[in-house]
Amino acid sequence: MLSKSRKPYVVLVFTLAFALLLASCGQSTNHNAESSPSSSESLPSPSSGEAANGTKIYAAANGDIEVPVNPQRIVDVTAFYTGFFVALGAPLAGAMDNALANPYLKGKVDGVANLGTVPLPESILALKPDLIIAYKGTDEIDQLAKIAPVVAVEYGKLPYKEQMIEFGKLTGKEAEASAWVDQWEKKIADLKPKVQAAVGAKTVSILNPYAKGLYVFGHNFGRGGEIIYGEFGLKAPEEAQKAAIDSGTGWASITLEKLPEFAGDIIFTCPWSGDTSDPKIVYDNALWTTLPAVKAGNVFQLNPAADTYNDPVSLDAQLDFIANSLLSVKS
Known part of the structure; x- marks a missing residue:
């Protein structure tokens, strides 16, 4: 789990x-109410x-x-x-x-x-x-x-x-909430067509190695999924789409052997922050090093300490990195 x-x-x-x-x-409130009223006034x-x-x-x-x-x-x-x-x-x-x-x-x-x-x-x-x-x-x-x-x-x-x-x-804070949504949507409207033109028909995966395999993340569980899939409308590989997005869970766990089925043409990744296993078990494995995304240089490293969050402050901070990464995708 x-x-x-x-x-x-x-x-x-x-x-x-x-x-x-x-x-x-x-008990203490009843005794202190009369003896030391200044304590509550301070x-x-x-x-x-x-x-x-x-x-x-x-x-x-x-x-x-x-x-x-x-x-x-x-x-x-x-x-x-x-x-x-x-x-x-x-x-x-x-x-x-x-x-x-x-x-x-x-x-x-x-x-x-x-x-x-x-x-x-x-x-x-x-x-x-x-x-x-x-x-x-x-x-x-x-x-x-x-x-x-x-x-x-x-x-x-x-x-x-x-x-x-x-x-x-x-x-x-209704006005502040609406203002944030408005400015966010303006940023997305500016970036989305540029990103989609750069990515084209390529698929995108979000993968975190951990002790027993990899976690695959979808559209609503942080790590940029809200931006990649939700805002930019990019496509996940079919198996990742079914397991982590269509399922509604936002994530799925897979064994290393299934990696090629879940790996997109573009990969965002970072070690899983929930355990201390060595991510090189995955990153140095031939199943990883021979992936098309790895060979093409289309792998981008997320920040495991920060990119798990999907609140407005975090999303604002993630947006530049994700957009710039996608705009730099190699053919």
Whole structure:
């Protein structure tokens, strides 16, 4: 199974710690309310912000949720949606470690608290969020909802442009969301005919070697697939089309022996970031070195630390590399 399942890894200690923490907080709040009121006055109050902004009902994957009209302290525990909020200019208070590790977000998330690899309740409580974003199916949604309203999102249900518009509605940033989509579509409209003319009828594959073979990626699982297949309308090899795109999964796992069936005339590749196996097992194999794309020099190296992301910030950064690579394709 792909280790990058788009859901946070959760441990049992979260639930136990949460129950204990809420109990202790409830007791200490009653005692401290009279003895030290200044402790609550020294930090901004999410509840006062909500009162000033009002609330609205948002239709989320976990039901109709009452959320602030203009949230001021968003905590994102999804990792792979963080870049959407950065692109919107929405006020992020905290995010997961692997979200903040995205090189494309460098310099754009200064001051955002790092929640580590597991979203512990005391860390989230300390941030005083007024909105929490989580994946649909996250086990602790009910517990998180005791801290702040939780909007659950089903990963991949919406294409990224529609998801951007939805997050704009959620955060009161509709104008910013529409502006990003408009400028993105203008870039694509300029580049698409040039890319299609350069590529012609050639097929394109996205391949990641790993310990047991290769992952083949499609149109909605990062690594440039949204741009290559979705925006530029380029074709995958027939087997890759069936397994990674038509299936709706966005990816497929194949053995090395099947590589020639899934390899396109053009290949985008990088080692799989989910394990530590030596990619030379694939890259030095005759099945790889004799591929037409390899022999023609039409293989382009993705960044394994960055190109797994498919949020607006990451896509903007990927676009130049992907377009320039495709425009340089050799006949």
